[in-house]
Amino acid sequence: xxxxxxxxxxxxxxxxxxxxxMIGLPQWLELSSLLxxxxxxxxxxxxxxxxxxxxxxxILCFGQSAFFGLGAYAxxxxxxxxxxxxxxxxxxxxxxxxxxxLLGYFMFYGRISDVYLGVITLTVxxxxxxxxxxxxxxxxxxxxxxxxxxNGIPSIPPLNWPGVPDSALDLNDLFYVSIVLLxxxxxxxxxxxxxxxxxxxxxxxxxxxxxxxxxxxxxxYKLGTFAxxxxxxxxxxxxxxxxxxFVSPTIFGLGQSAxxxxxxxxxxxxxxxxxxxxxxxxQWLTAYLGSxxxxxxxxxxxxxxxxxxxxxxxxxxxxxxxxxxxxGAVLLAFVLLVPRGVMPTLRDLVRLPFARRRxxxxxxxxxxxxxx
Amino acid sequence: MTERALLLETMDLGMRFGGVExxxxxxxxxxxGELRCLIGPNGAGxxxxxxxxxxxxxxxxxxxxxxxxxxxGAETHEVARLGIGIKTQVPSVxxxxxxxxxxWIAACRGRSTRRANETVDTIxxxxxxxxxxxxxxxxxxxxxxxxxxxxxxxxxxxxLILLDEPAAGMTHEEVARTAELIREINRTRSLIVVxxxxxxxxMIASKVTVxxxxxxxxxxxxxNILRHPTVRDVYLGKRVAA
Numbered sequence: 001x002x003x004x005x006x007x008x009x010x011x012x013x014x015x016x017x018x019x020x021x022m023i024g025l026p027q028w029l030e031l032s033s034l035l036x037x038x039x040x041x042x043x044x045x046x047x048x049x050x051x052x053x054x055x056x057x058x059i060l061c062f063g064q065s066a067f068f069g070l071g072a073y074a075x076x077x078x079x080x081x082x083x084x085x086x087x088x089x090x091x092x093x094x095x096x097x098x099x100x101x102l103l104g105y106f107m108f109y110g111r112i113s114d115v116y117l118g119v120i121t122l123t124v125x126x127x128x129x130x131x132x133x134x135x136x137x138x139x140x141x142x143x144x145x146x147x148x149x150x151n152g153i154p155s156i157p158p159l160n161w162p163g164v165p166d167s168a169l170d171l172n173d174l175f176y177v178s179i180v181l182l183x184x185x186x187x188x189x190x191x192x193x194x195x196x197x198x199x200x201x202x203x204x205x206x207x208x209x210x211x212x213x214x215x216x217x218x219x220x221y222k223l224g225t226f227a228x229x230x231x232x233x234x235x236x237x238x239x240x241x242x243x244x245x246f247v248s249p250t251i252f253g254l255g256q257s258a259x260x261x262x263x264x265x266x267x268x269x270x271x272x273x274x275x276x277x278x279x280x281x282x283q284w285l286t287a288y289l290g291s292x293x294x295x296x297x298x299x300x301x302x303x304x305x306x307x308x309x310x311x312x313x314x315x316x317x318x319x320x321x322x323x324x325x326x327x328g329a330v331l332l333a334f335v336l337l338v339p340r341g342v343m344p345t346l347r348d349l350v351r352l353p354f355a356r357r358r359x360x361x362x363x364x365x366x367x368x369x370x371x372x
Numbered sequence: 373m374t375e376r377a378l379l380l381e382t383m384d385l386g387m388r389f390g391g392v393e394x395x396x397x398x399x400x401x402x403x404x405g406e407l408r409c410l411i412g413p414n415g416a417g418x419x420x421x422x423x424x425x426x427x428x429x430x431x432x433x434x435x436x437x438x439x440x441x442x443x444x445g446a447e448t449h450e451v452a453r454l455g456i457g458i459k460t461q462v463p464s465v466x467x468x469x470x471x472x473x474x475x476w477i478a479a480c481r482g483r484s485t486r487r488a489n490e491t492v493d494t495i496x497x498x499x500x501x502x503x504x505x506x507x508x509x510x511x512x513x514x515x516x517x518x519x520x521x522x523x524x525x526x527x528x529x530x531x532l533i534l535l536d537e538p539a540a541g542m543t544h545e546e547v548a549r550t551a552e553l554i555r556e557i558n559r560t561r562s563l564i565v566v567x568x569x570x571x572x573x574x575m576i577a578s579k580v581t582v583x584x585x586x587x588x589x590x591x592x593x594x595x596n597i598l599r600h601p602t603v604r605d606v607y608l609g610k611r612v613a614a
Contacts, residue, residue, distance in 0.1 A: 003506075196480060196485070199473070199476070199477060199480075200477060200480075202468075202469070203466050203469065203473075203477045205468075206466035206467060206468045206469055207464055207465065207466050207467070209448075209460075209464055210464045210465065210466060210524070211449075211477070212447075212448035212449045212452065213426065213448060213452055213457065213458050213460075213464065213525075214449075214452055214457075214477065214478050214481055214524070214528050215449050215452035215453040215481050215482070215528065216449055216481060217447070217449045218449070
């Protein structure tokens, strides 16, 4: 099967799974579980934002959470001031995009090297964390909205249909909006990647110098990619603020930033579906570990007393429900064992039996090459 | 023969890295349709000179004029848009992409998608890589990568093509075919070729500029260059004597 056939098959599969989930999940799941699924979908949009910036644009942004948080805060603050969600929704996307464009302008046009780009983006999100964290006093307000500092902003009003202030979305609606937006972002990005912009973007990732020799201004393309990533992260932030009706500075924190990168690494850099799968799987795992109270006793039941004893004595802990510990172990395992991530590895496994059937073609040298 | 227009000119071009003058006081003139070879021993300043022409380096003195326009220190992509294409010494290609995609990226800038697709097909047959079109470039042999890069440069349809050691690492037949291709390209384009291989330069037979320690030592036809006593001393001496 050709690469094109695989692409179409992959797209169709995602479309079918998306449709089935959209129709089926609200019927199969109770509202509380549906709410859990909704946040996975929202975070999957965030994962996609880094998937395009890092996986395809080759820009390792350590502070994708900055744009996520800005989107959430922009929505919350605008909502308290305006009351009708059309403008806040647009702002939640436009503001992070503009901020990403500004930051990107200095980074790309200043020819900052990749390592420093990572450092700068990480620093930016930590600065935002500290700045917002210290706005607890009542004097820190934007219009009607109190920033709340480390307490965050509670009771954020929900989205409504554009132009109809009374039609606030309930939690069921939010699920539909989230899944539709996730699918739209996914298919939109797939389209982008076959467009001229997307192809040049990937070429820049592969060899920036060569694109320059061909007349492309790589800085401008990177700026565009980075701003798009900012916009998508902002969209996710807006939905996230809706989901919990709450936003706090931890959204800018190191943990949040690292998590996004882990989703992409685990799911597979250079794919779109990988980070989505990685995000949902890891969020589910985190939630499961949080509720399961995986103590030494329960670990004994799973892996036997010997392994449990060795584990708890070498690590010096009795409580294995520490999510950060597990996340760290997951990341380590993937970097060492599945460095390309789940989806690329899985994809090759699925294609393997088909690829074997046509071994000749790649090995036969082109006659004109003069190698025969 | 009519007087041909001046395409590229450098005026007193100099590049200093700390205390080292890699290029100094180079006055170089290339007319339209010309094929010029640039030779010189290691460290003569050939690569630096190329980098000055393509905007990768900003000259510390002098300037570069392309069709009378000052391009010294312009951004690489601006230089490329004026119609200068470059093939680097170590093939600069898109390793993770297919051969076809590599050429498409070069062909599509400033053109319609249809035109780009047509160009891709033409170039693929011209560099004899139709059969390898869907292969990932990272898996290709060195000689093939050299050819692909040549194809990429051609696909962008530049007026002036700079080739930095186009025959390096090629087999004997590949070198011969590359020389043939360069002569063919020269029918419609101007070229500057940096090369070490004297055999190869003889094959493309053209005017030669010899650089030594950052300066133009001599500029003449290949036959005269080979007879030139100073050139024999600094560059060819041992080889010709042997």
